[in-house]
Amino acid sequence: MTLTHMMKNKKHVAAVGVGIILVVLILSKTIGTAQADKNDATITAPTTQTVELLDLTTLRGAExxxxxxxxxxxxxxxxxxxxxxxxxxxxxxxxxxxxxxxxxxxxxSNGDLAAQRAQAEADVERAIVTKEQFQAQYDAGVANHEKIRISAENAVASALAALDTAKNNVRQNESNTNSEIVREAYEDMIPTLQGANAAIGSILQTSDNLLGVDSNLANQSFKDLLSILDITRKSQAELSYKQTKQALQTSRATMDVLSDIPDTAVIDATLPLGSITQTILDAQRASIHAGSTSINATQTNVNTAKQAIATAKKSLSQFQIAYEKAQRDYIDSQAQATADIQASAAQIQQLEANIRSQETQITRARATVRGINASIGKTIVRSPIRGTxxxxxxxxxxxxxxxxxxxxxxxxxxxxxxxxxxxxxxxxxxxxxxxxxxxxxxxxxxxxxxxxxxxxxxxxxxxxxxxxxxxxxxxxxxxxxxxxxSLKPVEDTAESLLIPLTAVRIEPTKRTVFVLNEDMVVEERDVVINRIVGDKIEVTAGLEELDAILLSTRGVELGEVVTIAQ
Known part of the structure; x- marks a missing residue:
């Protein structure tokens, strides 16, 4: 049993230490005397080192x-x-x-801020009212836009229906009634023209028999007596004959020259002289009268036929004009509808922009109110906590x-x-x-x-x-x-103590503390250290079975006999 196991407190350790010192001194004196007697010389007893002990039991119970x-x-x-x-x-x-x-x-004091807040709140209300007005205008604009759209669509649809009707009228007149009228008028005119040609040919023959333009022998007996009273009549009659013949041959402008056919003017300017008897003149005059009557009747028939053709063409032209107008009306209605809808949409967009702008004004006005409220709040100092x-x-x-x-x-x-x-x-x-x-x-x-x-x-x-x-x-x-x-042990079952750094000897291969055996001889015990805390070091293992250790290892050697300081 070592000396450290007998130390329970400092007083006990001190008492035991005094007894041990006395024992050591007596033994030293006895041994010294015996040795002196043996060597026949007096030798002084050696001085032992004094050490201090660290009571671990007290350290364990203390904080x-x-x-x-x-x-x-x-x-x-x-x-x-x-x-x-x-x-x-x-x-x-x-x-x-x-x-x-x-x-x-x-x-x-915040009176001026209160006035500013009242003004700002009024600005907010005005901005809200203005926005509501813009909203009402917008709603009305949307409704009106829908009406404009429907009206425009109806106008375009009506114009398209009129165009379809006009197109059908033209198509029907081109292929049906009026075109048939025109063809029938032309067909009716053909025999009329043929009759007119025959009548003209007959009267030309009669005129040539009288004038002798183409048949020189036809009037040999009286050609010198023709138009004796007015020679220009004969020249005019010959010219008219040639023009009528040319018109008949080319079939152009037939009716335009009918009035130039030789009439009774030549006979009236001829006297019954020589071989021209009154009977011959009367027969020629009757023949010319008959031809003129036939020509006049034919001309009337031709004019009637021309009028029928003109009427048929006019009817067809009216349908074509109506179709062209319907086309223009349809195009105009489309353009007008597009313009009206675009103008209405632009108005709605403007109203939307007005509403957005007013919303911005409301936001700004409310921000102004919040800013003023914040400023007023800064003039009032309130406690955020309960206290004194x-x-x-x-x-x-x-x-x-x-x-x-x-x-x-x-x-x-x-x-x-x-x-x-x-x-x-x-x-x-x-x-x-x-x-x-x-x-x-x-x-x-x-x-x-x-x-x-x-x-x-x-x-x-x-x-x-x-x-x-x-x-x-x-x-x-x-x-x-x-x-x-409070030191946290490395392991749950391990003991952790803070002891002075001087109590631990740290060597390259080991960490030790010094203890005293029963003979007051210094011995070492291995320990495990963790960390240094100020002037102390934490020992986590190796002190469990020890009650006391040397407070300092400095200047102490293993195996040395020491004394305990009082």
Missing amino acids: QTIATTGEVESLEQVELRSEVFGKISYVGVPLGAEVYPGQTIASL VAVLPAKAGEIAQTGALIASIVNTNGMQIKTYVDSESLAGIHVGNVAYNNDTPIGTITHVAPSIDPATKKVEVLVALNEAGRSRFVIGQFADIDLVQ
Whole structure:
């Protein structure tokens, strides 16, 4: 059984240590005397090194803590500052008053803003009314557009029906009634013309027998006596004969020259002289009269036939004119319909643009109202939390600059201490660990910052205060606290202790601590270390069976006999 197993507390260890020292001194003196007698010389006893022991049993029962200082603050604390420049017209709470969320703390004058809001709201209403008017116009325009479309379609359909009718009339007249009338008129005219040709040929023969134009011998006995009273009559008759003959031969303008056929003027200008008796003149005159009568009748028949043809052609021409007009009307109706529909559509598009523009005006007007409301809201300072008015520098009638402090509200039901810990001491500081003040638990750790604060070069730690802490401190106070370090073992069954770095000897191949056996001789025990925490090191294995170890391995050698410091 080693000496370390007999040490239960420091007093016990000290007592045992004194006894052992006395025993060691007596033994040393006896051995020294015997050796002196043997060598016949007196030798002084060697001096032993004094060491300190670390009581692991006490260390296991005690909590490891880190001492630090922090500032007490509210979990909910707000500073209410003026967002605008203006005169403070109202302060609604006194210093120290309890306030609720949304309660008005103070307000600044905002009469001009209220007037602006009224004007802006009126602008919104006007814009809405104008939009409703445009909407009504748009609805009427859509309805009218539909009417225009239907009317245009009907007009085009009517024009198309008229065109179809005119086309059918032309087609029917070209192939049926009127075209037959024209053909019949031409067919009726053919025998009339043939009769006229025969009559003309007959009278030409009679005239030639009288004039002797083609038959020189026909009038040998009296040709010198013809038209003796007016020789020009004979010349005119001969010219008329030749023209009529030419017209008959070419079958052109027959009726136009009928009036030029020789008449009784030549006979009337001839006297019954010589071989021309009155009987011959009368016979010639009768023959010419008969031919003229026949010619006149034929001319009447030809004129009648020409009139019939003209009438038939006119009827057909009227249908063609009606068809052409129907074509123009149809084209015009299409163009008019397209123009009317396009004009109506353009009007609707304009109304739509007016509505969109008015919607934009409404949006802008409402945005103006919201902006003014926001500005008015900035003149009213309200508490966002439930708490106590801790600071109230605002006074009615004073001018508040933008950013000026109006009030500070704190929630005293929730308090915390904000402190900073060196990164070297951060190991074992976890959320949920207890914090002490003068051995009294005053709260638990609620937050450990994941990074170093650039201002303090330390890690921020927040401790939420319990009832004892809240009754012990006030907001704004600086407090000394101890933060418990809880070491998480590597394995669930392993023991983890923080011991001074001096207690562990670290060599390239092993990590050891020193213990004393019953003879006060230094021995070593292998241990497993995890991490260094400040001036301590975490040992996760090797100390389970030990009650005490040397506080420092420096200057101590294995196998050395030592004494325990008092």
